[in-house]
Amino acid sequence: MHRVYLDNNATTPLLPEVFEAMRPYFFERFGNASSIHQQGQQARAAVDQAREQVAELLNCRPAEIVFTSGGTEGDNLALFGLMKPGDHVITSAVEHHAVLNACKRLEEMGCAVTYLPVDGRALVDPDDVRRALRPETKLISIILANNETGVLQPIREIAKIAAEADVYFHTDAVQAAGKVPLDVKEIGCDLLTLTGHKMHGPIGAGALYVRKGTLLQPLLYGGRHERSRRAGTENLPGIVGLGKAAEIAREGFSDGSVERMAALRDLLERGIVESVEQIGVNSGDAPRVPNTTNIYFDCIEGEAMVIALDLKGLSVSTGAACSSGAIEPSHVLTAMGLSADRARASIRFSLGKQNTADDVEFALSLVPEVVTRLREISPVWKGAVSRQPSALS
Amino acid sequence: MPNSKTIAVAMSGGVDSSTVAAMLCEQGHKVVGLTMQLWNQRRLAGHQGMPDEPVQGRCCSLDDVYDARRVSETLGIPYYVVNQEERFEQDVVRPFVQEYLSGRTPIPCSLCNNHLKFDQLLITARQIGAELLATGHYARNEFDERTGRWVLKRPADRAKDQTYFLFGLTQEQLSRTLFPLGEMRKPEVREEAKRAGLRLFSKPDSQEICFVPGGDYKMFLDAYLEEQGEEVLDTAGELVTTSGEVVGTHNGIHNFTVGQRKGLGVATGSPLYVLEIRGDKRQVVVGRGDELYSRTLRAKRLNWIAVDDLREPMRAQAKIRHRHEAAEAVVEESGEDEVLVTFDAPQRAITPGQAVVFYDGDVVVGGGWIT
Numbered sequence: 001m002h003r004v005y006l007d008n009n010a011t012t013p014l015l016p017e018v019f020e021a022m023r024p025y026f027f028e029r030f031g032n033a034s035s036i037h038q039q040g041q042q043a044r045a046a047v048d049q050a051r052e053q054v055a056e057l058l059n060c061r062p063a064e065i066v067f068t069s070g071g072t073e074g075d076n077l078a079l080f081g082l083m084k085p086g087d088h089v090i091t092s093a094v095e096h097h098a099v100l101n102a103c104k105r106l107e108e109m110g111c112a113v114t115y116l117p118v119d120g121r122a123l124v125d126p127d128d129v130r131r132a133l134r135p136e137t138k139l140i141s142i143i144l145a146n147n148e149t150g151v152l153q154p155i156r157e158i159a160k161i162a163a164e165a166d167v168y169f170h171t172d173a174v175q176a177a178g179k180v181p182l183d184v185k186e187i188g189c190d191l192l193t194l195t196g197h198k199m200h201g202p203i204g205a206g207a208l209y210v211r212k213g214t215l216l217q218p219l220l221y222g223g224r225h226e227r228s229r230r231a232g233t234e235n236l237p238g239i240v241g242l243g244k245a246a247e248i249a250r251e252g253f254s255d256g257s258v259e260r261m262a263a264l265r266d267l268l269e270r271g272i273v274e275s276v277e278q279i280g281v282n283s284g285d286a287p288r289v290p291n292t293t294n295i296y297f298d299c300i301e302g303e304a305m306v307i308a309l310d311l312k313g314l315s316v317s318t319g320a321a322c323s324s325g326a327i328e329p330s331h332v333l334t335a336m337g338l339s340a341d342r343a344r345a346s347i348r349f350s351l352g353k354q355n356t357a358d359d360v361e362f363a364l365s366l367v368p369e370v371v372t373r374l375r376e377i378s379p380v381w382k383g384a385v386s387r388q389p390s391a392l393s
Numbered sequence: 394m395p396n397s398k399t400i401a402v403a404m405s406g407g408v409d410s411s412t413v414a415a416m417l418c419e420q421g422h423k424v425v426g427l428t429m430q431l432w433n434q435r436r437l438a439g440h441q442g443m444p445d446e447p448v449q450g451r452c453c454s455l456d457d458v459y460d461a462r463r464v465s466e467t468l469g470i471p472y473y474v475v476n477q478e479e480r481f482e483q484d485v486v487r488p489f490v491q492e493y494l495s496g497r498t499p500i501p502c503s504l505c506n507n508h509l510k511f512d513q514l515l516i517t518a519r520q521i522g523a524e525l526l527a528t529g530h531y532a533r534n535e536f537d538e539r540t541g542r543w544v545l546k547r548p549a550d551r552a553k554d555q556t557y558f559l560f561g562l563t564q565e566q567l568s569r570t571l572f573p574l575g576e577m578r579k580p581e582v583r584e585e586a587k588r589a590g591l592r593l594f595s596k597p598d599s600q601e602i603c604f605v606p607g608g609d610y611k612m613f614l615d616a617y618l619e620e621q622g623e624e625v626l627d628t629a630g631e632l633v634t635t636s637g638e639v640v641g642t643h644n645g646i647h648n649f650t651v652g653q654r655k656g657l658g659v660a661t662g663s664p665l666y667v668l669e670i671r672g673d674k675r676q677v678v679v680g681r682g683d684e685l686y687s688r689t690l691r692a693k694r695l696n697w698i699a700v701d702d703l704r705e706p707m708r709a710q711a712k713i714r715h716r717h718e719a720a721e722a723v724v725e726e727s728g729e730d731e732v733l734v735t736f737d738a739p740q741r742a743i744t745p746g747q748a749v750v751f752y753d754g755d756v757v758v759g760g761g762w763i764t
Binding site: 305373 | 399425471473475476516517519520521522
């Protein structure tokens with residue numbers, strides 16, 4: 001069956017050139033980067049080079065990069081590494097669970113957490129950040145690009161507020177990497193989380209930018225890897241792949257591949273909006289990353305739509321990959337004011353650099369037909385199907 | 394394959410539904426596995442006497458979803474878990490709790506069949522492009538050319554007969570449902586599972602109510618009401634005899650079921666049984682074993698399958714609980730959506746809240762809820 005993958009916010013396919021860069025480090029160039037001998041030195045050189053590649057993507061020093069296992073670890077390292085009982089952290093209602101649930105744990109440990117609301121476009125109001133500041137505020141953590149809607153938060157303003165208040169600022173940029181330029185100096189953040197597999201790199205390799213002079217308590221104790229900020233033998237092939245993916249991500253802003261992805265996303269969004277009635281783009285009027293569109297289809301069970309499309313060869317999702325099988329409607333969509341029904345009727349389409357105009361055309365050939373069928377059979381669409389009397393009625 | 398269809402299979406992670414999926418694959422159909430996530434087994438952990446850890450090996454446990462998923466992977470079919478926890482709580486769990494608190498003895502499996510499996514899941518199946526839904530129930534259904542109606546019939550394996558729980562199916566639902574195990578016996582099903590390479594061929598059958606750990610429904614009621622922040626209803630009251638004599642007190646009507654002998658806390662010469670529960674007066678009526686027998690019952694909220702309506706008094710075999718041998722009776726209309734059932738011989742422990750299902754030999758004529 002012909003298959004098209006439009007769920008790149010869940011994970012992206014590895015680029016062949018990234019795999020080619022990684023391949024020797026599984027075989028002839030294996031090594032422990034801490035070893036003295038030649039294999040060790042070769043491995044160290046590869047890790048150093050990857051660190052420079054990631055630093056270049058973020059416009060920071062290589063020493064400010066801590067390699068991690070991915071986005072969740074990066075977020076956790078930033079939060080648990082800085083916060084101590086009694087400290088206060090400001091975050092938002094639309095964070096990824098890697099931040100939200102870490103904050104819940106911080107509360108159990110005696111920290112205070114403020115979860116800022118968002119407006120109807122899912123945007124945090126910087127004035128709310130300012131108002132939430134307390135003398136004991138240690139950290140502000142706001143997601144850069146939302147994984148479900150693609151919305152870009154006003155992080156430069158928030159970073160400025162943090163700097164003025166002498167508070168650390170962390171941003172989860174996992175979904176932004178490769179889609180919008182990331183310059184930590186221009187953003188003004190102290191910590192920034194990245195992961196490889198959302199930018200056509202490998203799963204299991206990520207990085208946390210930690211501004212020089214920021215003292216972090218490690219999560220993992222062991223050897224003195226990563227300047228004692230993250231113990232554990234370096235994931236050599238993964239780190240090499242992350243470095244290569246970062247290099248390609250940076251090139252994407254000048255070689256036209258990001259613009260091409262943006263044009264395809266717009267084509268898809270416009271195509272759906274023009275061909276299906278009673279729908280809307282969530283956060284359509286907010287600044288967004290160029291690969292994501294999140295659309296509600298009234299009177300549709302998003303779960304059924306994902307399955308129906310999957311069986312026809314199109315991979316999309318109802319929201320965060322971690323939410324499938326969960327009953328709660330997306331916390332991001334409900335936080336921006338969508339009703340539970342509408343949140344459950346929302347579908348996320350997210351493109352990657354591998355997608356083509358044919359892929360978009362394929363999606364547009366399926367979506368209207370599937371929506372029509374789902375609505376025809378839906379009990380809530382124009383009262384089509386009568387329900388049985390309830391047992392107690 | 395010329396007659397290949399897209400068929401959704403309701404997969405519970407048990408041997409029966411797994412074998413159905415394997416058989417339909419072998420017949421060349423395009424099979425899609427669906428599991429309904431109905432109840433979070435961890436939800437009441439730690440409440441009122443419930444175990445801290447979820448009990449495994451039951452519906453919606455992670456183990457069962459794992460088993461269903463592994464079977465699908467073995468068969469190479471797409472498999473999805475669809476979440477119906479909200480509907481399940483609204484249409485099955487809450488009525489279950491309310492029935493007990495009103496002094497009746499509910500059957501959640503019938504409610505689940507009517508409201509979830511053959512309603513919501515069938516809708517999902519059709520929405521994803523499967524016109525038919527197959528289940529692992531032991532039952533048969535076929536179209537009767539003579540009457541122009543779909544009929545539900547007892548299965549070949551009478552010991553596994555599940556038609557009692559299926560009396561609520563509508564014509565539309567029956568027309569879109571497949572019961573591939575209807576002609577098979579359980580040992581044959583296990584044999585078929587083994588032949589298909591399913592490692593769970595020897596998995597034990599599940600018996601209990603899926604959301605009630607260890608079958609202790611009283612503990613479940615307490616834990617659920619506590620979780621809901623609802624006052625655990627005080628339904629304590631008197632134990633009375635049929636002549637109205639008060640012989641003791643009880644700790645709540647929901648702790649009793651008609652026919653129950655143990656746990657009455659009254660010492661008399663002869664054994665006492667629960668004869669009736671008067672929800673409005675919170676009274677539990679007790680008496681001798683022979684007083685448990687009755688010749689008549691009334692049933693409401695009827696569903697007719699083999700006929701479109703009851704036009705005149707009908708002779709049938711009526712079954713009043715899952716493990717009851719259907720007994721000869723006359724069924725006649727006694728009001729709006731209500732029938733009077735008169736048995737030839739008195740029946741033991743007719744229990745309000747249970748279903749009565751009418752059979753004509755193997756054919757399910759219809760049924761209703763005992764009032």
